[in-house]
Amino acid sequence: MVVQQDICNGCGYCVSGCPYGVIDRRHGDGRANKCTLCYDRLHGGLEPACAKACPTKSIQFGPLDELRERAAQRLDQLHDAGVPEARLYGHDPDDGVGGNGAFFLLLDEPEVYGLPPEPVVPTRDLASTWKHTGAAAAALLAVAVSAFVGRRGR
């Protein structure tokens, strides 16, 4: 995802909506910021600077399908080599956030890296939240009406 910097008014809702604690508002600027995967470089046909600069190819950039395939192979390799704790994080399109555009090969539990172990998009409970909110709104209206049609009529 990319923040439109000419539009963002710094309301900060994305900051509290992110289950990874990634996006934040920049002090002195007031707008939300996060890694853009070097949006400008991508438009120029280049890969993100971090992937380009990485001397060990620990950071790789490419089509997600290919990356997932490559990651699965690497994982098998590590497991065969006696590193059973190796695992992928954020690669599964069926997880609570629908998979990530950037995913990791970890050697321990995600929380050890400061990552949430089983993140879920807050919007998963959207219907339930609106339903309860609507019920509370209706109850308020009903209570207000009944406050005026009370028996005492005062």
Place this chain on the structure above:
Amino acid sequence: MRDDGSREELAVPRASFRSYYGRPVLKPPVWGWKIPAYLFTGGLSAGSALLAAGADLTGRPALRRAGRLGGFGGLLVSMYLLIADLGRPERFHHMLRVAKPSSPMSVGTWILTAYGPGSGLAAAAELLPASLRPTLAGRLLHAAGRPAGLSAAIFAPGVASYTAALLAQTAVPAWHEARRELPFVYTGSAAASGGGLGMLLAPVAEAGPARRLAVAGAAAELIASRLVERRPGLPIEAYTTGRAHRLRRASEYLTLGGAIVAVSAARRSRLAAAAGGLALLAGSALQRFGTFEAGVASTKDPKYVVVPQRVLLGRTRRDEALVLLGQFDGHVELSPECDQPDGRDWRVQ
């Protein structure tokens, strides 16, 4: 097998989790005091607008005046608080570029946009000087007062309730976990504060509906607030500990006290009604700051994120999970490895 090397099971399992050097997983909300203050003024505005419309229809001019002016005054303060809290206040109108049902922030913007004109027009009609009344503009404005007030009252329940969805629809553990009860806490709080303002500003003879609205709202707020605390789940601990807990307890005392006054002395004494009204207003404000603070606290300690998600994954021993969730029942699993598919102990040393 245990940290100390002994092979004996501990009577109560150690409640531990791992993190990156105890650093938070989430970013705390960037919102300052202005947002919980807005939660209060927005609710107050909505409660007052409902009271004003009812007073208008049932011939209670003093209560109508208090409600309309309180409603619009609350809205003006709300607008200031919301805009001033933005990182780029001069871009506040960018909110109106889109309408997104999945974002309570966007839905709320549109609810306030629909609510504002009625609230403003009703207040203007109320403030219309008698000397301008005979003019055409004066007569039009006077005639517009009732429909404008009713329009504000129609949207007022939305104004009072959407703020609960605004907080609940985030990754902030304490807010998200309370998503079922929070709307009732907030609409109850809005009714209590609106009723409290009516008790404070309108004479006793006209303030009957204000007292009834205040009592019903206070009851809803107190019950829903206690239901939040009874909900299982670690994030709820953020409501029952620290500053959030102190704010919410103070809120309970004030709201309860105000409600008791509303059903007793406020029916006879103007002074008692004013005191009860002030207590209800203060109780509502502290409730907003308390729930807000609980959410902030739940982003700062990684346990509120890691533990519930661990339990969700089923990779935590049952007894440990219960300790972490505050529901330990005394039953200890005898073979810690059996519940962990990978057979490793992930706990911190």
